[in-house]
Amino acid sequence: MTWNNEYFSWKSTGGAAAPSESPSSHRDDAFPENPLLAVLIPRPTAWVSVYPVHGSHETSRVTAAAADTGAVHASIDDEPLVCLIEGYCGASDRPPTLMLGSDSIAPTVLEGLRTHRLCTLSVTTERDWRRNRPDDGDATKNIVQCMAACCGENCGPAKTFCEAGLKPCFPSSSLQSTLDSLPHPILSPSSKMTNNDGDSRHDCRQLSHCNGALKRPPAVESSPVQMHCRLIAEVDLLMSQPTHRLQSTMILLQVDTYVIHPSILREQTTLYPNSISIQGNPDVRKITAKIDCLLLSPLASLGNGKFGSVRRIYHMGRPRPKILSDQEAFHEDTCNRIRWEDCSKWEIDNLVPTVGTDNAPSSDPTCNSHHGNVLDGGTPITFTYRLDPYCPLGYNPMKQVVCPRFIGWISTYEPSSLQHCSQVPIAHISPYSFFIDVARGSRPMVAFAACPRTDELVDSDNEDVHGNHAGNQSKDGNYDDIWKDAQRDAERTGCFCVNFVSEKFAWAMNASAAPLGRGLSEFRLMESARRNGVGGTCDNCNQGRILEPTIPTYTPAPFVNAPTVTQSPAVMECKYVKTAKIPDIFNNDSMYSLIVGEVLNIHVRRHYAIESTSKNERNQCSDSSLEFLLDPKNSRPVARLGYGQEYTVIEECLRQT
Numbered sequence: 001m002t003w004n005n006e007y008f009s010w011k012s013t014g015g016a017a018a019p020s021e022s023p024s025s026h027r028d029d030a031f032p033e034n035p036l037l038a039v040l041i042p043r044p045t046a047w048v049s050v051y052p053v054h055g056s057h058e059t060s061r062v063t064a065a066a067a068d069t070g071a072v073h074a075s076i077d078d079e080p081l082v083c084l085i086e087g088y089c090g091a092s093d094r095p096p097t098l099m100l101g102s103d104s105i106a107p108t109v110l111e112g113l114r115t116h117r118l119c120t121l122s123v124t125t126e127r128d129w130r131r132n133r134p135d136d137g138d139a140t141k142n143i144v145q146c147m148a149a150c151c152g153e154n155c156g157p158a159k160t161f162c163e164a165g166l167k168p169c170f171p172s173s174s175l176q177s178t179l180d181s182l183p184h185p186i187l188s189p190s191s192k193m194t195n196n197d198g199d200s201r202h203d204c205r206q207l208s209h210c211n212g213a214l215k216r217p218p219a220v221e222s223s224p225v226q227m228h229c230r231l232i233a234e235v236d237l238l239m240s241q242p243t244h245r246l247q248s249t250m251i252l253l254q255v256d257t258y259v260i261h262p263s264i265l266r267e268q269t270t271l272y273p274n275s276i277s278i279q280g281n282p283d284v285r286k287i288t289a290k291i292d293c294l295l296l297s298p299l300a301s302l303g304n305g306k307f308g309s310v311r312r313i314y315h316m317g318r319p320r321p322k323i324l325s326d327q328e329a330f331h332e333d334t335c336n337r338i339r340w341e342d343c344s345k346w347e348i349d350n351l352v353p354t355v356g357t358d359n360a361p362s363s364d365p366t367c368n369s370h371h372g373n374v375l376d377g378g379t380p381i382t383f384t385y386r387l388d389p390y391c392p393l394g395y396n397p398m399k400q401v402v403c404p405r406f407i408g409w410i411s412t413y414e415p416s417s418l419q420h421c422s423q424v425p426i427a428h429i430s431p432y433s434f435f436i437d438v439a440r441g442s443r444p445m446v447a448f449a450a451c452p453r454t455d456e457l458v459d460s461d462n463e464d465v466h467g468n469h470a471g472n473q474s475k476d477g478n479y480d481d482i483w484k485d486a487q488r489d490a491e492r493t494g495c496f497c498v499n500f501v502s503e504k505f506a507w508a509m510n511a512s513a514a515p516l517g518r519g520l521s522e523f524r525l526m527e528s529a530r531r532n533g534v535g536g537t538c539d540n541c542n543q544g545r546i547l548e549p550t551i552p553t554y555t556p557a558p559f560v561n562a563p564t565v566t567q568s569p570a571v572m573e574c575k576y577v578k579t580a581k582i583p584d585i586f587n588n589d590s591m592y593s594l595i596v597g598e599v600l601n602i603h604v605r606r607h608y609a610i611e612s613t614s615k616n617e618r619n620q621c622s623d624s625s626l627e628f629l630l631d632p633k634n635s636r637p638v639a640r641l642g643y644g645q646e647y648t649v650i651e652e653c654l655r656q657t
Helices: 035-039 064-069 107-116 143-147 173-180 485-493 503-511 522-531
Strands: 007-011 043-050 081-086 089-093 096-101 118-123 184-187 204-210 225-236 249-260 265-267 289-291 299-303 306-309 381-384 408-413 427-432 435-439 445-450 495-499 554-556 563-565 570-581 593-605 609-611 628-630 638-640 646-649
Touching: 035 299, 035 593, 035 628, 043 107, 081 107, 081 143, 089 445, 096 225, 096 445, 107 118, 107 225, 173 249, 173 381, 225 570, 299 628, 408 445, 408 485, 408 563, 427 445, 427 485, 427 522, 427 563, 445 485, 445 570, 485 495, 485 570, 485 593, 495 563, 503 522, 503 638, 563 570
Parallel strands: 096 435
Antiparallel strands: 007 593, 043 081, 043 118, 043 299, 089 096, 096 249, 118 225, 184 204, 204 225, 225 249, 249 381, 265 289, 299 306, 408 427, 408 495, 435 445, 445 593, 495 570, 554 563, 570 593, 609 628, 638 646
16 A cells, blocks of 8 residues: 555644655645544534633633632632533543543633533433524524534534523432532642653642532433533643643543433343343343433534434444363464354344333433423433442443444554564554544544453552553563553554544454454454454345455554554554553552554545535635545444444434434
8 A cells, every 4th residue: 555645644743753754745735624523433422511610601711820820719600501522432431431632622611620620421412413593593503513613623612501502400409419428529739640751740630539519510401311520630641841731631530420311221131131142242241221322312423513323233242262272272373262153243233122212301300400390201320430339220331321432443563573674563453442532633632541451450559640550560470461452562662553444344343352362463363264254244134235344454654663454444643642540439440541642644545535514514614725524425434332242333424404
């Protein structure tokens, strides 16, 4: 593969890491101002609400210095503000933690969050897309379009609920009492961190806690999933510059309490009724009700004011490790240590919902709304992790409610294979759905969450950035055996690539998650599996369509020392920035690490790109240059949902009804 006019290509101009010798053809003016918003699709969306800093919504933006010195009066007497975030993701399910970039949040909402340390996230759904602004005479606009980012902006506007055309849902007295019983977060002095170069710097503002109650901001009443959150940390991303709040940071929110509306639940006693296992993936949890993504109808951002939705759910069992007998020897060419049974099925979920067929809840019994209506059909599920780690649904709902998630297909080289020029590098690739952009603009950054290969970790401290990985080793002291290839390789080689997963790569993406040992390449695994007849089945035989998987090959990236998927519709070349650890709630709670990379180059095949909407259609944007976005009809991005192995394919952009 050659990097030529077959691609739209973008190069970062924000740092010395971008190579100066790159050819002029590598830069293409067709890229939007925020390139990640057009390439990293789909992204989960949500309404985030806060109580503002006193007067900040009516007057000019309060400076960070004033907020730091306490010169700003923090008040909850002001009317709460709400904004739309087009891109956030799970960072950990134990404890339930969300990650997003600070510049994806409207400035006045971000100020309120930093001041009060509390916010409420309400999952955005198609219900919001179908609703026009009640005070807006333009019938072509709905609530989501009015609140979305446009014209290359990082985020949309902040408005009061009334201005946004949304109805607030205040916590009931019982829910407020539960939230009041939790420790109240306050900002503590920065912890001293160590980066991979051994430099000590204050690059993560952690939060400590004290007892005390604070009024929680309301949720959006129309949302069937509401998450009452606290700000637990801000991770500074540009370590080469002095830390200050005007730069991008990675926001970490911990979910105190979920409120889940019964209209999106369907009743069942196990995940897969009448079956011990499905596709070789046994589910040992006792599930009382399943969150149905088709009933939830989450809205996905596709960039440039475009949105998509979940129309179909697919299942695909993941390949599992197989224990070899003493008489069996491992054969790399046949990959006989992997159980391939049923892992190649790309099945449509045809289970019929039995509970919750009303797709438009009008009010919530946990709310004190103006009308005080109680929805027929039962009481919403509430789950507070600090008080009870076991959710009444039978599972932690993080993966089921934060969706559809972009799948970061991370490719790297094994560091030891790069030591000898005569050796062919060992190329690794694996999928990560806890993946999102955490900085936008001229220096975009992404982050993905990786957990260890095993739970056998010795006790570790809660340092946010671990350069020497002290306390994060296996019992035999071997660091390489603990962390997954993507994290280890990115930290040691200083780079990685992110490959776009289209539907034709669904089988390969799933196969690349197979558990392999060191020194083995997932690319070679997929070739061997296909050669031995694995892969390629019909989707439940109901649609008459055969999904013939594409076996990926890899090509060295042009500017970083990492492989890329040759046939991928889009590739991001990234420089490793840092690794952060999520603070625990309970002992040994969080095993996830967050790996941050700066995007240096983006390449998009022109075949998969379409011209963006016109200037007038983009809210009369002043930028009249040609811009593009990935065409979901051609690229057919695969996105992760929840449970055993649920996926969806975003097939088209939503149109205003």
